[in-house]
Amino acid sequence: MVWFFLCVGLLVAGYFTYGKLIERIFGPKPELKTPAITMADGVDYVPMSDKKIYLVQLLNIAGVGPIFGPILGALYGPVAMLWIVFGCIFAGAVHDYFSGMLSVRAKGASVPTVVGEHLGTVAKHFMNLFAVILLMLVGVVFVLSPAGLLSSLTHIEMVYWIAAIFAYYILATIVPIDKIIGRFYPIFGALLVFMSVGLVIGLMVSGKGFYNTGMDFSNLHPTDLPLWPLLFITIACGAVSGFHATQSPLMARCMQNEKSGRFIFYGAMIGEGVIALIWCTLGLSFYESTDALNATLASGGPSAVVHEVSTGLLGTVGGILAILGVVILPITSGDTAFRSARLIVADFLNMTQKPIVKRLLIAIPMFVLGYIISKAEFGVIWRYFGWANQTTAVIMLWAAAAYLAKEGKFHWICTIPAMFMTAVVITYLANAPIGFGMEMQISTIIGLVATALLTLAFLIKFRPVQISEVKET
Template structure:
């Protein structure tokens, strides 16, 4: 229990200390935000801070901090370290920079922002990469909920039926103004996600029959499937520490803020909240099942959804069951629809298509959902998810390097740029190491993957240092998109 409380305190303290430091380095000012400068009633819609925060939380969370944390706990309570320091030093910085860089460039999609600072070739790569990633997420977060709802309803209402219903909903959420569905439903589900996490944590603390394992008890833990901690754990626990998907979602809220001073609460704050949720579920997994081995066996035998439902109903009773169902059904759906929405906006920014007109929005939304429907019924879910996991962290790496260059161009001392450059270096090593050793990757031995990942990360850092000390700070890119 000591480890859990220390980790919780560090996460909260990180928001008020390191988060404020990141805000100061960014140089928040009183300039007009895109939502104030030119609201269009569709994507640029001014909203209150609390509403934007809850929408951002649900956008970036989904099932990530629950499923990912439970799987990550199979490496033992050491996963707490990744959740805490990954959130404070990596994820919070990543999400804040992604959202605020977008806000400074008229709410541009992350692919366009990266292109401004990393060059034309990277722009094209990022555009294609972002569209594919967002489609993968939208597809992944439609098949899973459809299958689960089919289990809970009569046989005539099978997975295909519910998949069609979810995709029709996605079309509406992608097409309609952001305040019509997303702005109204998301805050409610966001509150449910928080209540669910608080209830789980409270039950574990108050019920004496449960023992929360300490960090110092876990160093002899071996993953049941023999998967190496480096870099598998850092990809498995993504949304609870750092996730490139967040960079595609932050611009949605950057188009709705009415003041730059909301940025730390909305972006860094939502990431810290997600880290807390991930911490609670990682702890719940090993605590409820009394160890890594039993947790792994339960996940393998019953699946993530059943484990979440069992933990919730046992610790919180019928209320927990309702919240669990909301969590495992509504949360992935609410990430899937914003994935398709962000995909529409990415393509619109790419080809400069005005989205305030109904016909133009429909021209992008309908084909996107058609592609999603085809892929959902044609491609294996497991393969889609595996490639999403790697591409997700690779995107985080690219956004952090962009943030480092962005900070350099602001004219601050180079030391400030390392706020983004150091986590970018770490994620560079994670990204390459993972794809070299992963079953869906090159399946190389760790003796090759480990040094290759480290050398790649050092090479990226060397290129950045060359830019810092040879070229020096440059003027901020001022041309808005």
Template sequence: MGLLLLVAGYFTYGKLVEKIIAPDGRPTPCKTKHDGVDYVSLPHMKNMLIQLLNIAGVGPVIGVIIGIKFGEIVFLIIPIGNIIAGATHDFLAGMMSMRRGGANLPSIIKDNLGKTYYSFFAVFMMLLLLLVVAVFINIPAELIDKTFPQIQIFWAIVGGIFIYYILATLFPVDKIIGKIYPIFSALLLVGTFAIFVALVFSLFGNPELLSESAAFKEKMWTAANGKPIIPLLFVTIACGIISGFHATQSPIIARTMSTEFEARSSFYGMMVVEGVIGMIWAAGGLAVYNLFPETMSIKATDVLMKITGHFLGSYMGVITVMGVVILAITSGDTAMRSLRLSIAEIFKIDQKPLMKRFLTTLPLILIVTALLAWSNKSADTFNQLWNYFAWGNQVLAASTLTAGAVWLFRHGKNGFIAIFPAMFMTFIVLSYILWISPAHGGPIGFGLDLNLSYAIAGVISLCFLGFAFYKSKKMAGVTDELLNSSDIS
């Protein structure tokens, strides 16, 4: 049912969003700013695969394996949230970037929410991307290490992945990313499809496999045992429903698309595909929790190994795990590239010369090295890294959707497709930060009572709604063409 909702949503709601945004035949950034490095025309299919791998980090696998502990309702929330919020978010982020010459997310925020908000947001986004790079080095290295337990290779894999990230950050987009992503995509899709087929065949012998068993219900997450679905689910399952990280990635292919008419399939469509991936892995997680209830209390990466080993066996299981490794690596490399591009844009550093690209990247290398050393001191430090990444990611989502609403309203278009999910995600993030604490099983937060957190978050969210309408009215009639020509932002 959920898979059908995703497909139907692409052809219905996705078409409505496209009609509102109205892509047209104007020249795209790869033609107006061609530099042979970041602004390069790539084929449509290659752009779609790059976008899919850019956005589909470990969230639609690790995140949903954790999130399915909330039960079968996840199979409904993922597709609905994906279609209304997540895919709309990605489409808007990509189109706003294209219309502003391939601008990165901080510039888009400054255009629509003002310089004061931008000053906070730019720093916050770059800190988050640094966490993404560190997380997406750690997780694939851990998975590879567990796949081959007979040899100790964790730190060697960490070093190898990090070196690849640096090269992918420095080289022109068509030289590494553009060449290897189609191969990586094939491996990812083969592994995910194998899990789907195995689950379908297993259902013939055990029709209750994807229902909530009695053993599962005893351990599933509920508000009664300290795991309220709001806000926790929408922070846990980021990438399958909505992820602000995607808005940092969309400008990469906004700079390589030859026509705006490719936008719905490249941005909205690839988020829908990510939702499909998330649904399949959520099903795998629920199946394993039903078959082996003791796995409810182990790490998500270990559950992943259990899913692949049980349903696919050792050989195909290794291929599938490598597909998940690719998900992480192909988001980590472009996260680091986005950092370079954002820093260069903020400080107006020409990125055509290799030496300037390297010097822009060098501070990032040093900071990520320090984060890797810290995060691997213990399991607790890594969990802290993941938790801050999870809620910080949704701060980006709420900000991007709010900026998208202002962008649409100031062009005289229906901004409600963005403002409603924007306010919902603002409420989610605020209530999470106000409620979460070590006592509530998470990182440091305010630790307030849940209902009080809801009330305060609701009031502040309404204030943000007023802020969005104020900015929309203030900037009414300010077009992207005016911003591009005068750079008044």
């Protein structure tokens, strides 16, 4: 547990140090009126308090990603926790801060518009299609995973839970944001805190420690899956996640002061990092070995691990409450995923969303398509989601780097994580069965060379201007 609390301490320290540096480099302007004030429409642009926005943002981004991903990541051993900590501080939270703040500066625009503003029209059109595909995959994943858990708890067939969750998504997607999301999600946030703290206390009381790993940071995966690049795809939402770039604009439309950005966007990602650390630690500690953890995963996937760990540490009642928290997490991300997809399509079509009829014109076909996708195998959907998720993060980080370079600011805070994640996603696509299936050595060379060429192109096109040039313009 000492290693766990040290990692949590590093995340908190990162918020107060590196997060402050990121804020200073961006330069929030509290005197500027935010879109929540200047464009209030009572539907999507609705002013809300910072605390409420923080909890909603945390729930929006914390689906099953910071639970399922770290559980799978625990198979690699304690090294997974290092990626969560350093990935979160130097990449994920930076990504979330800029995706939120650049949206605020762009009148609450969705991620394709933000990307297009800084990387060009081609990037905007590509991101329009890519972001909607990602959000559809997220929405479907976040239907199937809670439906599976609810089915195991109630013994009601999964198809009925899928239908019920889709029905709720339709409602939450079209009603004003403060009617359901803004009103009930802070309460769900409290349940999330209870679940997280309760499981940590349960683990401490149980006296369980890491399963015979000590501080071994080598690859401990029982089936010898490679750390590179799989760990950085497997643990996404707890370290860096492009899905967050699609969610941050929702809260950018509700934030009342730019100075709140570090607390809301950078801070919510740190909170998600803590959740990821908790579940990675549980995976490392609850089972006797990586083989035992892998056996449970093989029999019922991460949902089975959640069920065993929660009931094993908190008993029947506490376990059910903890599991309900895990059920609520994906549902509260799935509905906002579909909501974000609606807004992206609306922005692309330049269609106002104040009349409910126009919201339904986009929402209904979207949910029909989502239902069709849900009929595919969950494992296949999850693999495509993982790659699409990290690729979206890559594009957003390059867009943020371009913004900083054009403003004459220190762009490397975004460029370096963009370079790293570019190498990850290209290597993975070259090597993975869902990609080109090449050998790892060749795939890695392709990833590194492609990253070097993209970085060179970026440095040529977005030559960092001098501060004096910015002032002259």
